[in-house]
Amino acid sequence: MLALFLAADPATGTSQIYGDWAVACDNLKICEMTSLLVEQSEEELISASISRAPGPQGGFEVVVDSGKAAGSLALAIDGKTVARGVPKAGVVRFQGADAARIVAAMIDGSTLTLANASISLKGSSAALRFIDAGQGRAGTVTAAVAKGTRPAAGVPAGPATPRVAALRGGGKPAPISAALRAQMKKAAGCEETSETDPNELQAFALGGGATLALLPCGSGAYNINSVPFLVRGGKAVVADIDYSGDGSGEAPMLTNAWWDAKTSVLSTHAKGRGIGDCGESASFVWDGKAFHLIELRSMDECRGSTNWLRTWKAEPVYR
Structure with a gap:
């Protein structure tokens, strides 16, 4: 594959790989992290992505593949059920309090499971910290990992779309x-x-x-x-x-x-x-x-x- 290069503007966002997760924040400070397959794993594997909007009120959305599973599915971190959801079009979406609870449990977790399939959480905490930094949340109460005491009002709003x-x-x-x-x-x-x-x-x-x-x-x-x-x-x-x-x-x-x-x-x-x-x-x-x-x-x-x-x-x- 031929690598691509930036000739002038636009000034694109940044990306990084941490363990079994890739993460990126775009020029609008919208950030997303996605799981990567673990090599030589004997377990059934699925994929997940976690996105967060910028600004003081920016929340998480967690999207997890459900494969052929149907009905109400339990999402667990290290065997403990954190949220339940019903798949649509092959994925389960979690927002609001459910998504925030999942993200909080991931920080010290090692494995996420849904419908008997698993996702490695290795590197997910570092990816969440990357999002904290990319959105200016580090040191505020809104941060996922780099939490502090500064109020949500200290988080900058996302820039206007060019x-x-x-x-x-x-x-x-x-x-x-x-x-x-x-x-x-x-x-x-x-x-x-x-x-x-x-x-x-x-x-x-x-x-x-x-x-x-x-x-x-x-x-x-x-x-x-x-x-x-x-x-x-x-x-x-x-x-x-x-x-x-x-x-x-x-x-x-x-x-x-x-x-x-x-x-x-x-x-x-x-x-x-x-x-x-x-x-x-x-x-x-x-x-x-x-x-x-x-x-x-x-x-x-x-x-x-x-x-x-x-x-x-x-x-x-x-x-």
Whole structure:
């Protein structure tokens, strides 16, 4: 998988791995931690995630896989029932007092169980402390682990969601001639791109006479790389994009990129391995001049979690 790098703004949030848990806080100070599979475990394993909103009143939500289990299920920490819930769509959700009670019990616990399946709590206390610090809760009565005596009023509110101007795509994409493609290949500086590349160049109408062209730039078993170009008036230039792959040295790189004509969003999904339990995904909107990041998710550890954690969120404002 090609690692992604931040070319300029946006300033994304942070993430960390602690034991059997991954945790991240995004630019809005919304934090989430998710469990990772324990290697070589003989027990039936499930996964869980815990999220917390920022600000003095920000509470927890705990979501646990229920598999095929039905009815009222007991969630236990080290064998002691802490809460009960009924699964919907394969998960059990706990909020309010139930979620707070679960989190409090996790801090000194070692195993969480639901419907005879288990989750290791190794590292969960450190992940909760990471959230305390990321949301400015350390030393206040609202902290999960780093508790103090300062009142809830001392916890800062989450920042406002960044707003990104966006245009909706439309029309028909411009035709890409052989000569124009040859120029694009030279500008891309991508040695893997060849006339016999099995991956076709993709072209999408951005509206206003602009076309997004994704030039193939090498591929593997589960990742297809491409360099984004902006085509106007029969000319092509490397697209301006504020967050992208390492690139070829000459241009940015996108992995498994696609343009959704219904939402006018460009997305990427770079997988660290075939089952998709690690990697990085990003979504962008077009403002008429450049592509701007509106969401970024990642998972650094290839340990069974398909719940990639968000580190950036912006709101597109379509004109």
